[in-house]
Amino acid sequence: MLKVEGLTCAYGKVMAVRDLTMEVRQGELVTLIGANGAGKTTTLKAISGVLPPVQGRIEFDGEDITGTSPRTVLEKGIAHCPEGRRIFPYMTVRENLEMGCFLRNDANAISEDMEGIYVRFPILYERRAQAAGTLSGGEQQMLAISRALMSRPRLILFDEPSLGLAPNLVEQTFDIVEQIRADGVTVVMVEQNALAALELCDRSYVLESGEVTLTGTGRQLLKNKKVQQAYLGG
C-alpha cells in the first residue's frame, strides 16, 4: 500500500533521515521505534507532504506522491496526526472534527461519520460545544484521533500518540489505535514506548540516526538482543 524507497530528508544542512526504505501493506499496523532524533517524526512528515524530501520516492497505492502537497496526500487517503499540540484549542470539539473533513464536501456522509464518532466516543458528544482546550489530555487525544478519522483515511500516520499521557490513558489510546486497525484502516505509528509499540504492531522498523537498523515482526524484535538492550531496558 505504502512504499518508501531511499528516502533522505534534511533540515537545512542537517540530515534527519538517510536512505530509508520501508513498506506498509494493506491492513497492517506498522510502528517506527527509536531514540529521540532518530528520524521517526521526519519520516512521517515526508510521507504526509509537510516536509519535501531531498531524495527518494514515496508511493501510495502504486502512485508516486513524493513531494506533493499535504492537501494532495490527504485527498489520496493518508491522514496525519502530528505530534505535540494535536487540536485547535479555542475551537469547539465539533469544529475540530469539522476541520478534519476540511477537504470533503459530502455533507451527508460527513454528518454520518460524525455520528459514528459520537457513538464511539460519547464523551466527545457530551463536550461537543466546549472549547477543545478545556478537555483532559486523554480526551484531547481521542479528539485528535477522531479528527484524523473524519477525513475517511485508508492510512493513518500517528506521531507519538501516547506522549504526555498518564499510563492508563496510554493504554486506552493504544486500544483505540487497535480498534481503528480492526476497522480496516492501515496504521503507521511512531512510538517512543518501544515495548508497547512492539507488542501492538504487526511489524516494526527500528531507526537509529536516520537509518533503519533493524526490521521484523513485533515478536521477532521483542526477542532481539540488541533491541532488548537498547530500547527495552535489559
Next chain:
Amino acid sequence: MNRRLIEFGVVLFFASVPFWLGNLYYLHILITTGIFIIAAMSLNLLLGYTGQLSLGHVAFFGIGAYTSALISIGFDLELTDTYTFVFEPKPVWFSFLCGIAFAAICGWLIGKISFKVRGAYFVIVTISFAEVVRLVALNWIDLTEGPMALNNIPPFTLGIPGLWELTFFKKEPNYWLVLALCVVSFVIVRRLVQSRAGRAMIALRENESLATSVGVDVTKYLVLATVISAGMAGAAGGLYTHYIRIVDPDVFLFIYTVTMVIMVITGGKGTLLGPIVGGLIFGILPEALRGLAGPEVQWVIYGILMILVVYFLPGGIVPALSNWWRQREDNQSTSSPGDAAPGTAS
C-alpha cells in the same frame, strides 16, 4: 430572529443619531470614529482571525485615500520631456472603488512576499511598507503634492452625472454613508469568518502545523485575508479622503496604525464586535476627555485607561462581557437537563 431584531435595532439607533444629537462637532467625531472602526475591523481580520500583526496597516488606508483622491481630481504626469500623461477627473464612486482595488492589490503583493516568512517578519515587512509608501507620498511631489497636500478633493457623490446625483456635502449624509459602510464591512467580515475560508484562517492562527496537515493551504488563506483586509482599509481611506477633502502624507503616520491596534485589542481581537466596541471607546474618548481635562492630563487618562483594560480584561472587552453573560445564563439554567441524545447529532 431575535438576534436579527436586536441588530436591526442597533443600526436604527445609530442611524437616528443625527436627528437628536444636535451638535455637528460631535457628529464629526462619530464620522471619523466610524471610519476608524472600518479600518479596525479590517485589521481585526488579520490580527484577530489569522493571528498576523500588520503594523503597517495604515499604508492600505493611505493608499485607498490617495488613490481615490487622485482619480477624482485628476492628475498629470510628465513621463518624458515631450509626453505628459493626463488623467481626467473621474466620478467619486468610481475613484472610491479604484482606491479599494488598488489597496487590495497592494495587500496581495505584501501577502505574497511576506507570508513566505511569518510572524515577526510580517510585522517588519508591513512597517517598512507603510514607511516606504509615506516617503513616496512625501517626495513624489509631481503626483501627490508632497507636504503641500492634495486639496479640493470632491465630496462623495452617487448617481449618474447630468441625470441624478447625490453629493455628500453635509455632515449628516456623510455620517449615514460611513454607518452604511460600517454595516457592510461588518457583514463581509462576519460572512467570511463563518465560512470555510474563515474556519481555515482560525485554524491557522491556532495551530499552523496542524492546519497544514488537515489540508489547509496556508499561504492561500493568509493572502486572501490580507487582500480583503487591505481592501477594507482602502475603503476606510477613501471615505476619509472625501470627507475631510484634503489628504497629506501624515495619513501614513505610525500612530494611526497604533490607534487601530488599540481599538482591536482592547475591544477583543478575533471577535466580530471587538473592533466596534474598542473603536467607539477609543475613538470618542480623546474628545470626551478634552472637555474634562487639559491636553496633558487627557492623554495620561487615555493611557491609564488603556492599561487598565489590557490588565484586567486581557482578552478584550467583548470576550469579557460575553463570558460574564454566559456564566449568568449557566447559573440560571443549571437545573435544566442536557439536550438531545447522540442519535440526533449532525
